[in-house]
Amino acid sequence: MALIYYAESIKAQADAPTVPDAARPEVAPESVPEAAALAALHNALATWFAVNARDLPWRAAECTPWGVLVSEIMLQQTPVVRVLPVWEEWLRRWPEPSALAREPAGEAVRAWGRLGYPRRALRLHAAAVAIGADHGGEVPGTYPELLQLPGVGSYTAAAVAAFAFGRRETVVDTNIRRVHARLFSGAALPSPALTAAEMRLAANALPDGAGPSVRWNASVMELGALVCTARSPKCGQCPVSGSCAWLAAGEPPPTYTPKGQSWHGTDRQVRGAVMAVLRVAESPVARELFQRAPADLGFEPAGIGIPLAALHRLDSAPEQLERALSGLLSDGLAELHPAGFRLPA
DNA sequence: GAAACGTGGCA
DNA sequence: TTGCCAAGTTT
Numbered sequence: 437m438a439l440i441y442y443a444e445s446i447k448a449q450a451d452a453p454t455v456p457d458a459a460r461p462e463v464a465p466e467s468v469p470e471a472a473a474l475a476a477l478h479n480a481l482a483t484w485f486a487v488n489a490r491d492l493p494w495r496a497a498e499c500t501p502w503g504v505l506v507s508e509i510m511l512q513q514t515p516v517v518r519v520l521p522v523w524e525e526w527l528r529r530w531p532e533p534s535a536l537a538r539e540p541a542g543e544a545v546r547a548w549g550r551l552g553y554p555r556r557a558l559r560l561h562a563a564a565v566a567i568g569a570d571h572g573g574e575v576p577g578t579y580p581e582l583l584q585l586p587g588v589g590s591y592t593a594a595a596v597a598a599f600a601f602g603r604r605e606t607v608v609d610t611n612i613r614r615v616h617a618r619l620f621s622g623a624a625l626p627s628p629a630l631t632a633a634e635m636r637l638a639a640n641a642l643p644d645g646a647g648p649s650v651r652w653n654a655s656v657m658e659l660g661a662l663v664c665t666a667r668s669p670k671c672g673q674c675p676v677s678g679s680c681a682w683l684a685a686g687e688p689p690p691t692y693t694p695k696g697q698s699w700h701g702t703d704r705q706v707r708g709a710v711m712a713v714l715r716v717a718e719s720p721v722a723r724e725l726f727q728r729a730p731a732d733l734g735f736e737p738a739g740i741g742i743p744l745a746a747l748h749r750l751d752s753a754p755e756q757l758e759r760a761l762s763g764l765l766s767d768g769l770a771e772l773h774p775a776g777f778r779l780p781a
Numbered sequence: 782g783a784a785a786c787g788t789g790g791c792a
Numbered sequence: 793t794t795g796c797c798a799a800g801t802t803t
Contacts, residue, residue, distance in 0.1 A: 507799085508799065508800095509799095509800095511798085511799040511800095512801075513786090513788095513798055513799085513800060513801095514787090514788080514798060515788095515789085515790080515797085515798050515799095516798085518788080518789075518790095519799090550787080550788060551787080551788075552786085552788040552789085552798095553787050553788085553800090553801090554786095554787075555786070555787095555801090555802090556786095556787095556800090556801085559801085559802095586801095587800095587801070587802090588801085589801045589802080590800090590801090591800060591801090592799085592801085595799070607799090609799045609800080610797095610798075610800085611798095612799090629782075657799065660799095661798090665797095666797065666798085667791090667792080667797080668792090694796075694797090696794095696796060697785095697786090697796090697797095699787085699788090703785090704785075704786065704787070705787085707787080708786095708787050711787085767786090
């Protein structure tokens with residue numbers, strides 16, 4: 437499968453600068469290497485990427501911008517291996533934005549399956565509707581246009597403009613942040629929140645020219661995913677370990693401890709369990725079914741079964757269930773039908 | 782700027 | 793087993 441990043445004819449060649457000169461600080465806390473050393477890094481990673489890049493379907497030359505957009509939304513906070521089968525099914529079922537826009541939003545949520553953060557499915561559906569209304573059914577190709585779409589933030593807008601349209605953009609995701617932190621800044625991990633200094637650093641590291649910049653963005657991201665990983669990085673396999681500030685500094689430990697996301701016993705867990713029920717339910721689910729164990733009902737609710745039992749094993753307090761249900765309603769992930777709760781129709 | 786938002790695999 | 797972590801966005 438040919439990767440788009442090697443194609444001679446990148447779809448667009450826009451070279452808009454991503455950071456205005458006025459935004460640059462007098463002194464950057466960390467900076468990229470001088471031009472010759474930076475060019476050597478560009479070449480080293482391009483060579484490494486040509487050999488080691490994963491053969492992902494959204495990187496294929498024949499993948500449409502819509503396919504890239506769907507992949508980028510699905511990949512937000514979600515590992516590649518879990519996205520792959522769902523992405524294939526979505527693109528088979530909805531090969532273009534208009535196909536998805538014609539469906540009820542609830543179908544998008546149902547097809548989202550267990551990818552997590554189901555509001556992404558809702559927003560992707562809304563994005564498909566907006567693409568039909570504002571862009572003639574074609575995924576827009578510029579950063580500001582993409583940024584207007586629901587569920588598309590600064591990372592996704594830059595990624596789609598770069599990887600689907602071949603534009604020179606400052607793409608900064610968690611992988612790129614980590615590689616930059618180690619390679620340029622000598623830190624084990626990036627700061628908890630993305631800073632303006634990081635964006636300047638990333639913009640300064642970008643090679644000139646659309647094609648090289650796309651290749652650089654993709655290869656740094658891939659290096660972070662495969663080699664320069666958060667835990668136990670494989671520095672022995674790293675093509676730029678000789679230039680790594682973190683290695684040169686003796687691999688200092690992180691200067692902060694990330695706060696873990698709590699899960700057990702949270703409203704979030706209850707929301708997830710309720711959504712698991714609604715996704716498999718064949719008809720609206722009465723509130724009573726959420727509150728009483730299936731065994732106590734004296735019958736097996738049609739087409740629900742195991743997810744409902746899982747919900748009851750949580751044994752959440754009534755007010756917690758209530759918070760979850762009302763939250764899902766206000767988020768548009770569920771709606772209240774006379775017969776009970778269901779996915780949005 | 783902090784907090785909320787799913788899910789499952791791995792150490 | 794518990795906690796970390798994964799191609800972030802929104803409020």
